[in-house]
Amino acid sequence: SATVADRDGATALTSAAIGGLETGSPEWHLLVTYLEDVLDCCESLPGDLQACLSQYRELDARCHASVADLERLAASSNSSESSAAVGVSVQRAVARLQELGEEKMRLAGLMIACDNARCAIEWFHFRCVKLTSEPKGKWYCPDFFDRLRIGSRLCRVALAELAATFLLVSLCLSASANCLVSRHSSSSSGGGAEDASVLMATIGSGLALALAVYASFGVSGGHVNPAVSLALLAVGRMTLLDFLVYQAAQYLGAFAGAGAVYTFYAPMLDAIDGGRRVAFGANGTAGVFVTLPHPSASLSIVLANQLFTSAAFMLAVRAVTDGANANPATGLQPLLVGLSATCLLQCTLPVSGCTLNPARDFAPRLFASLAAGYGLPLLPAVGPRAFWAPLVGPYLGCALGSLVYELCFHRQLKVFGKSAGVNEVADDEAADGRGDGELKKLMMVDRATSKMQISDE
Structure with a gap:
């Protein structure tokens, strides 16, 4: 979501795609549908998430500016400027990039990478995997341990x-x-x-x-x-x-x-x-x-x-x-x-x-x-x-x-x-006017219940 273009750019791209519909190409139909879905998704986001997207775009712009400064410094390193001054400027630009990266991490929440090289997700928020601090050593996501479970019940x-x-x-x-x-x-x-x-x-x-x-x-x-x-x-x-x-x-x-x-x-x-x-x-x-x-x-x-x-x-x-x-x-x-x-x-x-x-x-x-x-x-x-x-x-x-x-x-x-014991239940049967037939029905129900429990097990 942080890489989604802003609304004006997406609207302009949509207009271009609509213009391309006149050619009859099916790719343009797919592009229009995709962009409409993206715009609908952005408009339906809660206010706090839209604010996060705006801050992400601002941080991205500042990152691009810092990268441009580094490229300019790299180009000027061959000029007459002193190498010491260029080195100080490079250090400052790198420090700004680090600060911007930390700001992005703070905005998104702390994340941790799974040490399983084949992990499909790879990065996880701390709160999603119930972490409060960075663990020491290697860390594997819950999906990794789920794969260790043997599939066959008999084998288990x-x-x-x-x-x-x-x-x-x-x-x-x-x-x-x-x-x-x-x-x-x-x-x-x-x-x-x-x-x-x-x-x-x-x-x-x-x-x-x-x-x-x-x-x-x-x-x-x-x-x-x-x-x-x-x-x-x-x-x-x-x-x-x-x-x-x-x-x-x-x-x-x-x-x-x-x-x-x-x-x-x-x-x-x-x-x-x-x-x-x-x-x-x-x-x-x-x-x-x-x-x-x-x-x-x-x-x-x-x-x-x-x-x-x-x-x-x-x-x-x-x-x-x-x-x-x-x-x-x-x-x-x-x-x-x-x-x-x-x-x-x-x-x-x-x-x-x-x-x-x-x-x-x-x-x-x-x-x-x-x-x-x-x-x-x-x-x-x-x-x-x-x-x-x-x-x-x-x-x-x-x-x-x-x-x-x-x-x-x-x-x-x-x-x-x-x-209740046998005698107590027999006395209750007599007091209620029920005979042996009720007891037999009760025993038949018990047998059916037992069979159901055994089949469930």
Whole structure:
């Protein structure tokens, strides 16, 4: 707008264009239309913007005058005038141009250039991008960061689940490695050290889960657990395609997390087992990567314990994320999930190892067997240490816990109301003269509403 000609010049150009219409050239028709639009735009501008345009034209005229002075000084530099006098005049002309430029910037408002070479806009007003001062270093416009967002939803959730599961497993295994190293480096071998290591492992794993869920909650829902994804699939809250994508990302992230922990702790494991990668026993180090049940526990006890703890964990997850129930603040939900895991780990860890997450056990177990040198001892098919027990138990337990919560809690909240129990609603039905037919209608409406919510999700 600052380069638009003044009204008199535009009017004269319009008159010339109208005169050229007699030639019948289509270019003249386009020129007339363009100039009429420009004039209409200038006339419809508010008074303050028209004043800005006038000031811009005045500043442009002064800039042209200063440039003409510089050209005159450049031409006179070859004459008899002293070079010192010419230099002073040039400095004054440059200073005037700088002042005029600053005046233009003040008039238009402070602007900043995007450091992205391919930016379509390039220059932005401070107020348009919510800046109050010039940032230090490189600055990129909001459009640049919007382009970094992955377009495919499945790719976004897969990346989030992979990264969050990597974070979870690497931190959980690091907590286990710290416990192992501290037990072997401690001078005392009493029960106190063992109790402290168990407490350290449970708290570390619970906080790691909360951190991983916080990181991925807004992108993928913060599953970071293949059993949780299966539980949501079982109640119709995930599609089969989403479930498969989540599974692949979670196991890949867990495998990579095991590799990272092994890289960090390999020298300390060598100091314990002498580099022979002993799986079990006094100098065994496989407990860093796999969950180990109590030596006296049978396979049936291990499976039952895995089933119970996983079901309780999934019930807690559904409870703290159910908006129709207590509905804690969204920012507290990942923390409550982590605290629930800490509670279950503290209560049942010595019995079965309390996996809760099949990716946390199976992927590191596979890495330790194939890449870390532990071999087949970590893949037994029978006995309480059977590799499939911490894999199958959490899957079945989480699916069971989700179904129990759906039938015993979530559905009851939706059918009978959030604050009323079955007996209270039945009494209200009788008092109002309504029978079982009304209850059946209410349940049919609830089923239809649930289907609509699932399809929306």
